[in-house]
Amino acid sequence: MAEVSDKREKFVRLAEGRTQSALDAIRKLGNLSNSRAYEYHDTDVKKIIKALREATNDVERKFGSSSNDASDKFKL
Numbered sequence: 001m002a003e004v005s006d007k008r009e010k011f012v013r014l015a016e017g018r019t020q021s022a023l024d025a026i027r028k029l030g031n032l033s034n035s036r037a038y039e040y041h042d043t044d045v046k047k048i049i050k051a052l053r054e055a056t057n058d059v060e061r062k063f064g065s066s067s068n069d070a071s072d073k074f075k076l
Contacts (some may be wrong), residue, residue, distance in 0.1 A: 026052070044076055 029048060032038050051074045 047076055048074075 029052075032040065
């Protein structure tokens with residue numbers, strides 16, 4: 001039983017840290033909406049949002065079934 005508890009503790013520790021990092025990164029993306037500091041097009045915003053949605057869908061899929069090792073890099 002100790003092994004299961006250790007696995008759970010490791011999952012919780014890593015999940016909390018990684019989720020917090022992801023949330024922080026998303027907030028930083030939101031900072032890019034400052035049009036006084038940055039210039040962007042609607043197509044750029046749509047690409048960013050699409051990439052984020054696809055990434056969250058992939059996470060949902062991975063937790064629901066076997067994982068697929070597709071590691072795509074985002075690029076505008």
